[in-house]
Amino acid sequence: MRTGASRSWRHQIDSGSGNCKKFDHNFGEGRTVIFRACNDTPYLPDPCSAWRTGVA
Structure with missing residues (x-):
């Protein structure tokens, strides 16, 4: 993948x-x-955690 x-x-x-x-x-x-990470919730918007950053 390019930079x-x-x-x-x-x-x-x-x-x-x-x-x-x-x-x-x-x-x-x-x-x-x-x-x-998000939970798949039927018929509702999926509740998600805050965005996290890591380094590969």
């Missing part, structure tokens, strides 16, 4: 509340990653 490019993904986890899932996007080392 400055951005991508967006949405992952759906059907394993239930409290379960974790790992996703390997193979980001380049040192690349800034911005993410948040």
Whole structure:
């Protein structure tokens, strides 16, 4: 991926509340990653955590 490019993904986890899932996007080392977690709520807007920043 070129420097400055951005991508967006949405992952759906059907394993239930409290379960974790790992996703390997193979980001380049040192690349800034911005993410948040949301609950899929039927018929309502999905409640999400605040945006978080990490470094790959």
